[in-house]
Amino acid sequence: MPLASDVDIHAGQRPDEEPSLAVRNNGGVPPSAEPAPPGRREALLVLSFGGPEGPEDVLPFLENVTRGRGIPRERLAAVAEHYHHFGGVSPINDQNKALIAAIEADLAAAGVDLPVYWGNRNWAPYVEDTWRQMAEDGIEHAYVFATSAYASASGCRQYHEDVARARAAFGPGAPTAEKLPHYYDAPGFLRANAEALAAALASLPEDVRDTARLVATAHSIPVAMAEVAGPPGHAYEAELTVAAQKVVDATVPGRRFDLVWQSRSGPPSMPWLEPDVNDHLRALAAAGERAVVLFPIGFVSDHLEVIWDLDHEARQTAEELGLAFARAGTAGTHPAFVAAVRELVQERRAGGPPRLGTACPASCCHVARPARPTA
Ligand SMILES: CC1=C(CCC(=O)O)c2cc3nc(cc4[nH]c(cc5[nH]c(cc1n2)c(C)c5CCC(=O)O)c(CCC(=O)O)c4C)C(CCC(=O)O)=C3C
Ligand SMILES: [Fe+2]
Known part of the structure; x- marks a missing residue:
């Protein structure tokens, strides 16, 4: 399976060129200001960073995260030690599973019929596999909740790129998607x-x-x-x-x-x-x-x-x-935070001008990457 950084949707671009708005927004599908079409089979995708599940995962995970980013080896070795301190297991996966369970319970209690999927950028379940699963399940459109509330190449743009990569990997007929907006002020x-x-x-x-x-x-x-x-x-x-x-x-x-x-x-x-x-x-x-x-x-x-x-x-x-x-703790599975996730979906389903994070201008969060070494 292609790893996160093997596919670069900006490959071949000159550094001064902006990617097209269509590619920037939700994998080629510009977000609509219209209400969701009735009868469309929709899902919520929790899209996250991913983390290792055991000692043998730590190095391949760190390679996925840092490929082509010019992170010094000493820094990688130090961060690997942080993971090994916890048995090579990042807490982030269990935290995402708990968040998804809480979102499912909240949706059910609110009478919202919406299946919830999980995909990651840097570790299994990889978002490309989740896309295939959604397609097999007949999902036509996914609302993408990224586990970052803010702007930045790391917290927003790369999640758009993850969606684009997953849709491209599936090919024609892949479920469409729209990333939910920044929610720092929810x-x-x-x-x-x-x-x-x-x-x-x-x-x-x-x-x-x-x-x-x-x-x-x-x-x-x-x-x-x-x-x-x-x-x-x-x-x-x-x-x-x-x-x-x-x-x-x-x-x-x-x-x-x-x-x-x-x-x-x-x-x-x-x-x-x-x-x-x-x-x-x-x-x-x-x-x-x-x-x-x-x-x-x-x-x-x-x-x-x-x-x-x-x-x-x-x-x-x-x-x-x-x-x-x-x-202080983080938002985690606080019921108010969980309800906010549902409200973000309901806001998008109702239509209206997409907010920042759903629609991003091409110039947004652009980051110059070091050139890939040529063989
Ligand atoms: C803004 C931001 C967020 C918050 C928004 C969001 O959540 O997206 C975030 C979250 C996270 N960062 C994480 C882990 C790592 N981040 C790294 C590297 C980097 N982070 C960056 C920025 C951010 N990172 C940047 C600019 C780099 C340099 C490489 C590059 O330009 O991309 C590295 C490589 C080693 C190192 O250099 O430290 C690791 C292992 C984990 C998982 C933790 C777990 O396993 O529990 C999470 C949630
Ligand atoms: Fe990070």
Whole structure:
């Protein structure tokens, strides 16, 4: 089966050329502003990153993720160790299964007849296989819920490319699809995060609860990737700022927060978004702060980058600095978040102008890739 990065829908393009809008949007089918045609057989596809299921999966998984991306070998070896620390098993697959079970229960309770499928970019079940399964089951159209709420090449554009690749792999007659819009501002997503932040604050010793510094985190990305995120550029940072602000407003109105970055990769020579969360903790301690609450607003589940980079590394940094530390949970399977997924589908089914993430201009989230080595 073709691996994620074996097929490049932009192959043969000059770097200054934009892919066509049709290819950018949902694998060649521009999203419609009309209501869903009655009688069309539809499904919901949960499209995610994927993760290894055992020690022998770790290296092939990392190769799928990083092929052609210029990630230094030392970084790959370090990340492999993070996975091996958990027996080579990423928590992300079980988290996606739990999310799907919760979505199925919510749809059933709401009387919405919509089968739910699961596919990944970097590990089984690969999205290409899911497409074949959907076609065999007679599905004509899929709403694609990506497990990323934000703009960026990694969190939005690559999911469009996954859809395009899967449709192309199946060939003529493949189910059509539309990716659901960015959902960083969906009330159910915000409420799940606000409740998690409140619980984390409540877990701190009483004497530091009111003064603890609130620190929102998200995956760092290359500065060049951030510059072209969303049609105006810098939409990743902008959407994260909106989401973090709304979560704080709903929990402890008026309290200040900082947005910082975690899980930096890439060669040291390439600029990525800063400051790193660990450096930020050092700066806070140096300024006399006594407690921090981290809330990973950039992620939708407590996957490896959350439990390693925050619960292990950042917690250790805080301990060394004498900072009281709490980490808020992610949206996970919070009922409000699960209901938000259904509402995103219902909004698209009703028709109306597609929002960002469903329809993206060609210039959106473009990322220059290093040239493929030629044999
Ligand atoms: C913005 C963003 C999100 C959030 C949006 C979204 O969810 O999509 C995200 C999520 C995730 N990232 C994940 C894992 C990895 N990301 C890597 C590498 C990279 N991430 C990047 C960005 C992001 N990543 C980037 C710019 C790179 C450099 C390579 C490239 O330009 O593409 C690498 C390679 C090693 C390394 O370099 O760290 C791994 C293993 C997992 C699974 C965790 C698990 O297994 O539980 C998840 C959910
Ligand atoms: Fe990543």
